[in-house]
Amino acid sequence: MATGNLASVVVAVDGSEESMSALRWALDNLRLRPDGELLVLHVQPPPNIAAGLNPAPIPFGGPSGVEVPAFTQAIEAHQRRITQAILDHALKICSDKNAEVKTEVVVGEPKEKICEVADNRKADLLVMGCRAIGPLKRMFLGSVSNYCINHVGCPVVVIKGT
Template identity: 85%
Template sequence: MATGGGNLGSVVVAVDGSEESMKALRWALDSVRLRPDGALVVLHVQPRPGIAAGLNPGPIPFGGPREVEVPAFTQAIEAHQRRITEAILEHALKICAEKNVEVKTEVVVGDPKEKICEVAAELKADLLVMGSRAIGPVKRMFLGSVSNYCINSVGCPVVVIKGT
Protein backbone atom coordinates (compact mmCIF):
# COMPACT_ATOMS: atom_id res chain seq x y z
CA MET A 1 0.00 0.00 0.00
CA ALA A 2 1.24 3.49 -0.74
CA THR A 3 3.34 5.04 1.98
CA GLY A 4 2.75 8.31 3.72
CA GLY A 5 -0.17 9.64 5.68
CA GLY A 6 -3.61 8.98 4.32
CA ASN A 7 -6.99 10.39 5.05
CA LEU A 8 -9.22 7.44 4.13
CA GLY A 9 -10.77 5.51 6.97
CA SER A 10 -12.67 2.85 5.07
CA VAL A 11 -12.13 1.57 1.55
CA VAL A 12 -14.30 -1.18 0.06
CA VAL A 13 -12.99 -3.22 -2.84
CA ALA A 14 -15.65 -5.36 -4.52
CA VAL A 15 -14.34 -8.62 -5.99
CA ASP A 16 -16.27 -11.11 -8.07
CA GLY A 17 -13.60 -13.45 -9.37
CA SER A 18 -13.09 -11.58 -12.64
CA GLU A 19 -9.61 -10.46 -13.58
CA GLU A 20 -10.95 -6.88 -13.69
CA SER A 21 -11.96 -7.06 -10.03
CA MET A 22 -8.53 -8.44 -9.10
CA LYS A 23 -6.92 -5.57 -11.07
CA ALA A 24 -9.07 -3.22 -8.99
CA LEU A 25 -7.82 -4.88 -5.81
CA ARG A 26 -4.20 -4.54 -6.96
CA TRP A 27 -4.82 -0.88 -7.80
CA ALA A 28 -6.28 -0.24 -4.34
CA LEU A 29 -3.39 -1.99 -2.61
CA ASP A 30 -0.86 0.09 -4.59
CA SER A 31 -2.65 3.43 -4.58
CA VAL A 32 -4.86 3.92 -1.54
CA ARG A 33 -3.55 5.58 1.59
CA LEU A 34 -5.43 4.75 4.77
CA ARG A 35 -5.38 6.45 8.13
CA PRO A 36 -3.59 4.40 10.79
CA ASP A 37 -6.99 3.27 12.08
CA GLY A 38 -8.36 2.73 8.55
CA ALA A 39 -9.43 -0.52 6.97
CA LEU A 40 -9.47 -1.94 3.48
CA VAL A 41 -12.41 -4.33 3.12
CA VAL A 42 -12.49 -6.93 0.37
CA LEU A 43 -16.17 -7.52 -0.36
CA HIS A 44 -17.67 -10.43 -2.27
CA VAL A 45 -21.38 -10.63 -3.02
CA GLN A 46 -22.57 -14.18 -3.39
CA PRO A 47 -25.65 -14.47 -5.61
CA ARG A 48 -28.76 -16.07 -4.18
CA PRO A 49 -29.07 -19.75 -5.18
CA GLY A 50 -31.91 -19.04 -7.64
CA ILE A 51 -29.83 -16.35 -9.32
CA ALA A 52 -26.78 -18.59 -9.38
CA ALA A 53 -28.66 -21.48 -10.92
CA GLY A 54 -30.34 -19.28 -13.46
CA LEU A 55 -33.39 -21.47 -13.22
CA ASN A 56 -36.15 -22.42 -10.86
CA PRO A 57 -38.13 -25.62 -10.98
CA GLY A 58 -41.34 -24.93 -12.89
CA PRO A 59 -44.75 -25.34 -11.29
CA ILE A 60 -46.16 -28.83 -11.18
CA PRO A 61 -48.77 -29.04 -13.94
CA PHE A 62 -52.43 -29.98 -13.60
CA GLY A 63 -53.21 -28.28 -10.32
CA GLY A 64 -50.06 -29.13 -8.36
CA PRO A 65 -48.47 -26.63 -5.94
CA ARG A 66 -47.11 -23.51 -7.63
CA GLU A 67 -44.10 -22.95 -5.34
CA VAL A 68 -41.88 -25.99 -5.23
CA GLU A 69 -38.75 -26.04 -3.10
CA VAL A 70 -36.17 -28.61 -4.09
CA PRO A 71 -34.01 -28.79 -0.94
CA ALA A 72 -31.25 -31.04 -2.32
CA PHE A 73 -30.94 -28.86 -5.43
CA THR A 74 -30.84 -25.65 -3.40
CA GLN A 75 -28.33 -27.09 -0.91
CA ALA A 76 -26.08 -28.27 -3.74
CA ILE A 77 -26.13 -24.82 -5.34
CA GLU A 78 -25.47 -23.12 -1.98
CA ALA A 79 -22.51 -25.45 -1.34
CA HIS A 80 -21.16 -24.74 -4.83
CA GLN A 81 -21.54 -20.98 -4.28
CA ARG A 82 -19.65 -21.26 -0.97
CA ARG A 83 -16.78 -23.03 -2.76
CA ILE A 84 -16.70 -20.31 -5.43
CA THR A 85 -16.68 -17.61 -2.74
CA GLU A 86 -13.87 -19.35 -0.86
CA ALA A 87 -11.79 -19.57 -4.06
CA ILE A 88 -12.37 -15.89 -4.89
CA LEU A 89 -11.42 -14.73 -1.38
CA GLU A 90 -8.42 -17.07 -1.28
CA HIS A 91 -7.16 -15.55 -4.53
CA ALA A 92 -7.80 -12.00 -3.28
CA LEU A 93 -6.05 -12.68 0.03
CA LYS A 94 -3.06 -14.15 -1.83
CA ILE A 95 -2.76 -10.88 -3.79
CA CYS A 96 -2.93 -8.94 -0.50
CA ALA A 97 -0.29 -11.18 1.10
CA GLU A 98 2.03 -10.66 -1.89
CA LYS A 99 1.78 -6.93 -1.24
CA ASN A 100 2.12 -7.49 2.52
CA VAL A 101 -1.20 -5.81 3.31
CA GLU A 102 -3.73 -7.00 5.84
CA VAL A 103 -7.34 -6.58 4.85
CA LYS A 104 -10.74 -7.46 6.21
CA THR A 105 -13.12 -9.61 4.20
CA GLU A 106 -16.87 -9.53 4.04
CA VAL A 107 -19.30 -11.82 2.23
CA VAL A 108 -22.96 -10.98 1.72
CA VAL A 109 -25.68 -12.72 -0.26
CA GLY A 110 -27.96 -10.98 -2.74
CA ASP A 111 -27.99 -8.77 -5.81
CA PRO A 112 -24.40 -7.52 -6.27
CA LYS A 113 -25.22 -3.94 -7.25
CA GLU A 114 -27.57 -3.42 -4.32
CA LYS A 115 -25.42 -5.22 -1.75
CA ILE A 116 -22.22 -3.41 -2.74
CA CYS A 117 -23.99 -0.08 -2.16
CA GLU A 118 -25.51 -1.28 1.13
CA VAL A 119 -22.17 -2.48 2.51
CA ALA A 120 -20.41 0.71 1.42
CA ALA A 121 -23.08 2.71 3.28
CA GLU A 122 -22.96 0.49 6.39
CA LEU A 123 -19.17 0.76 6.58
CA LYS A 124 -19.31 4.50 5.88
CA ALA A 125 -16.83 3.91 3.07
CA ASP A 126 -14.71 6.83 1.97
CA LEU A 127 -14.03 5.08 -1.35
CA LEU A 128 -15.43 2.17 -3.35
CA VAL A 129 -13.10 0.42 -5.79
CA MET A 130 -14.37 -2.06 -8.35
CA GLY A 131 -13.62 -3.56 -11.73
CA SER A 132 -15.72 -3.24 -14.83
CA ARG A 133 -15.98 -5.93 -17.47
CA ALA A 134 -15.92 -4.84 -21.06
CA ILE A 135 -19.44 -5.87 -22.03
CA GLY A 136 -21.04 -4.60 -25.19
CA PRO A 137 -23.75 -1.93 -25.33
CA VAL A 138 -26.57 -4.38 -26.09
CA LYS A 139 -25.68 -6.65 -23.18
CA ARG A 140 -25.30 -3.61 -20.91
CA MET A 141 -28.75 -2.36 -21.97
CA PHE A 142 -30.41 -5.63 -20.96
CA LEU A 143 -28.29 -6.67 -17.99
CA GLY A 144 -27.26 -3.30 -16.65
CA SER A 145 -23.85 -2.54 -15.29
CA VAL A 146 -23.02 -3.13 -11.64
CA SER A 147 -20.34 -0.43 -11.72
CA ASN A 148 -22.70 2.07 -13.38
CA TYR A 149 -25.40 1.35 -10.80
CA CYS A 150 -22.93 1.81 -7.94
CA ILE A 151 -21.52 5.04 -9.38
CA ASN A 152 -25.02 6.49 -9.42
CA SER A 153 -26.21 5.04 -6.11
CA VAL A 154 -23.40 4.93 -3.57
CA GLY A 155 -22.67 7.91 -1.32
CA CYS A 156 -18.88 7.95 -1.73
CA PRO A 157 -16.41 8.36 -4.59
CA VAL A 158 -16.03 5.29 -6.84
CA VAL A 159 -12.94 4.19 -8.74
CA VAL A 160 -13.69 1.83 -11.61
CA ILE A 161 -10.82 -0.15 -13.11
CA LYS A 162 -11.88 -0.97 -16.66
CA GLY A 163 -11.22 -4.24 -18.41
CA THR A 164 -9.23 -4.35 -21.59
Protein backbone atom coordinates in the same frame (compact mmCIF):
# COMPACT_ATOMS: atom_id res chain seq x y z
CA MET B 1 4.89 3.73 3.81
CA ALA B 2 3.07 7.04 3.65
CA THR B 3 -0.30 7.33 5.33
CA GLY B 4 -3.36 8.92 3.82
CA ASN B 5 -6.68 10.26 4.96
CA LEU B 6 -8.94 7.38 3.92
CA ALA B 7 -10.58 5.65 6.87
CA SER B 8 -12.64 3.07 5.01
CA VAL B 9 -12.23 1.64 1.51
CA VAL B 10 -14.41 -1.13 0.12
CA VAL B 11 -13.11 -3.18 -2.81
CA ALA B 12 -15.75 -5.38 -4.46
CA VAL B 13 -14.45 -8.64 -5.92
CA ASP B 14 -16.36 -11.22 -7.92
CA GLY B 15 -13.57 -13.51 -9.08
CA SER B 16 -13.12 -11.80 -12.43
CA GLU B 17 -9.69 -10.62 -13.46
CA GLU B 18 -11.11 -7.09 -13.64
CA SER B 19 -12.11 -7.17 -9.98
CA MET B 20 -8.71 -8.55 -8.97
CA SER B 21 -7.07 -5.76 -11.00
CA ALA B 22 -9.19 -3.29 -9.04
CA LEU B 23 -7.92 -4.84 -5.79
CA ARG B 24 -4.31 -4.59 -6.99
CA TRP B 25 -4.92 -0.96 -8.00
CA ALA B 26 -6.34 -0.13 -4.56
CA LEU B 27 -3.41 -1.77 -2.79
CA ASP B 28 -0.86 0.00 -5.01
CA ASN B 29 -2.42 3.46 -5.09
CA LEU B 30 -4.46 4.16 -1.97
CA ARG B 31 -3.15 5.12 1.43
CA LEU B 32 -5.26 4.62 4.53
CA ARG B 33 -5.12 6.39 7.85
CA PRO B 34 -3.22 4.42 10.49
CA ASP B 35 -6.56 3.24 11.87
CA GLY B 36 -8.07 2.82 8.39
CA GLU B 37 -9.57 -0.34 6.97
CA LEU B 38 -9.63 -1.87 3.51
CA LEU B 39 -12.53 -4.29 3.14
CA VAL B 40 -12.53 -6.93 0.41
CA LEU B 41 -16.22 -7.54 -0.27
CA HIS B 42 -17.73 -10.45 -2.17
CA VAL B 43 -21.44 -10.64 -2.85
CA GLN B 44 -22.70 -14.16 -3.32
CA PRO B 45 -25.89 -14.33 -5.37
CA PRO B 46 -28.82 -16.14 -3.75
CA PRO B 47 -29.11 -19.79 -4.85
CA ASN B 48 -32.07 -19.12 -7.16
CA ILE B 49 -30.11 -16.44 -9.04
CA ALA B 50 -26.95 -18.57 -9.17
CA ALA B 51 -28.88 -21.48 -10.66
CA GLY B 52 -30.77 -19.28 -13.09
CA LEU B 53 -34.04 -20.16 -11.41
CA ASN B 54 -36.92 -18.11 -10.22
CA PRO B 55 -38.24 -18.75 -6.72
CA ALA B 56 -41.23 -20.71 -8.06
CA PRO B 57 -41.43 -24.41 -7.20
CA ILE B 58 -39.36 -26.71 -9.36
CA PRO B 59 -41.00 -29.99 -10.35
CA PHE B 60 -38.40 -32.59 -9.42
CA GLY B 61 -38.80 -36.23 -8.62
CA GLY B 62 -39.42 -38.98 -11.08
CA PRO B 63 -36.70 -41.52 -11.67
CA SER B 64 -33.85 -39.29 -10.52
CA GLY B 65 -35.40 -38.83 -7.08
CA VAL B 66 -33.73 -35.43 -6.62
CA GLU B 67 -35.71 -33.22 -4.29
CA VAL B 68 -35.62 -29.45 -4.31
CA PRO B 69 -33.95 -29.14 -0.85
CA ALA B 70 -31.11 -31.41 -1.97
CA PHE B 71 -30.73 -29.39 -5.16
CA THR B 72 -30.67 -26.12 -3.20
CA GLN B 73 -28.14 -27.52 -0.72
CA ALA B 74 -25.90 -28.64 -3.58
CA ILE B 75 -26.04 -25.17 -5.13
CA GLU B 76 -25.29 -23.51 -1.78
CA ALA B 77 -22.33 -25.83 -1.15
CA HIS B 78 -20.99 -25.11 -4.64
CA GLN B 79 -21.37 -21.36 -4.06
CA ARG B 80 -19.48 -21.60 -0.76
CA ARG B 81 -16.59 -23.32 -2.57
CA ILE B 82 -16.57 -20.65 -5.28
CA THR B 83 -16.71 -17.87 -2.69
CA GLN B 84 -13.82 -19.38 -0.74
CA ALA B 85 -11.74 -19.66 -3.93
CA ILE B 86 -12.45 -16.00 -4.75
CA LEU B 87 -11.48 -14.88 -1.24
CA ASP B 88 -8.36 -17.07 -1.28
CA HIS B 89 -7.29 -15.45 -4.57
CA ALA B 90 -7.94 -11.95 -3.21
CA LEU B 91 -6.13 -12.67 0.06
CA LYS B 92 -3.13 -14.04 -1.87
CA ILE B 93 -2.93 -10.75 -3.78
CA CYS B 94 -3.08 -8.86 -0.48
CA SER B 95 -0.49 -11.13 1.13
CA ASP B 96 1.88 -10.66 -1.82
CA LYS B 97 1.67 -6.90 -1.20
CA ASN B 98 1.96 -7.26 2.61
CA ALA B 99 -1.44 -5.66 3.06
CA GLU B 100 -3.75 -6.37 5.96
CA VAL B 101 -7.38 -6.38 4.91
CA LYS B 102 -10.70 -7.51 6.23
CA THR B 103 -13.10 -9.62 4.22
CA GLU B 104 -16.86 -9.81 4.15
CA VAL B 105 -19.27 -12.02 2.25
CA VAL B 106 -22.92 -11.09 1.89
CA VAL B 107 -25.70 -12.83 -0.01
CA GLY B 108 -27.98 -10.93 -2.35
CA GLU B 109 -28.18 -8.95 -5.56
CA PRO B 110 -24.56 -7.75 -6.07
CA LYS B 111 -25.26 -4.17 -7.17
CA GLU B 112 -27.61 -3.53 -4.26
CA LYS B 113 -25.49 -5.25 -1.61
CA ILE B 114 -22.28 -3.52 -2.68
CA CYS B 115 -23.97 -0.15 -2.20
CA GLU B 116 -25.55 -1.24 1.07
CA VAL B 117 -22.26 -2.43 2.59
CA ALA B 118 -20.36 0.67 1.41
CA ASP B 119 -23.05 2.96 2.83
CA ASN B 120 -23.38 1.05 6.12
CA ARG B 121 -19.61 1.20 6.63
CA LYS B 122 -19.57 4.89 5.70
CA ALA B 123 -16.89 4.09 3.14
CA ASP B 124 -14.75 6.94 1.90
CA LEU B 125 -14.28 5.13 -1.41
CA LEU B 126 -15.62 2.14 -3.33
CA VAL B 127 -13.26 0.44 -5.79
CA MET B 128 -14.49 -2.07 -8.34
CA GLY B 129 -13.64 -3.58 -11.68
CA CYS B 130 -15.67 -3.31 -14.84
CA ARG B 131 -15.74 -5.65 -17.79
CA ALA B 132 -15.29 -3.99 -21.14
CA ILE B 133 -18.70 -4.82 -22.56
CA GLY B 134 -20.22 -2.88 -25.38
CA PRO B 135 -23.10 -0.44 -25.03
CA LEU B 136 -25.65 -2.89 -26.43
CA LYS B 137 -24.78 -5.63 -23.92
CA ARG B 138 -24.67 -3.06 -21.13
CA MET B 139 -28.16 -1.85 -22.09
CA PHE B 140 -29.63 -5.35 -21.86
CA LEU B 141 -27.52 -6.85 -19.09
CA GLY B 142 -27.02 -3.76 -16.96
CA SER B 143 -23.82 -2.80 -15.25
CA VAL B 144 -23.06 -3.30 -11.58
CA SER B 145 -20.46 -0.54 -11.65
CA ASN B 146 -22.86 1.88 -13.36
CA TYR B 147 -25.54 1.12 -10.76
CA CYS B 148 -23.08 1.68 -7.91
CA ILE B 149 -21.83 4.96 -9.36
CA ASN B 150 -25.39 6.24 -9.36
CA HIS B 151 -26.60 4.82 -6.04
CA VAL B 152 -23.77 4.62 -3.49
CA GLY B 153 -23.08 7.49 -1.12
CA CYS B 154 -19.31 7.70 -1.69
CA PRO B 155 -16.95 8.24 -4.62
CA VAL B 156 -16.38 5.21 -6.85
CA VAL B 157 -13.22 4.25 -8.71
CA VAL B 158 -13.88 1.86 -11.59
CA ILE B 159 -10.92 -0.02 -13.00
CA LYS B 160 -11.92 -0.81 -16.55
CA GLY B 161 -11.06 -4.09 -18.21
CA THR B 162 -9.55 -4.27 -21.66
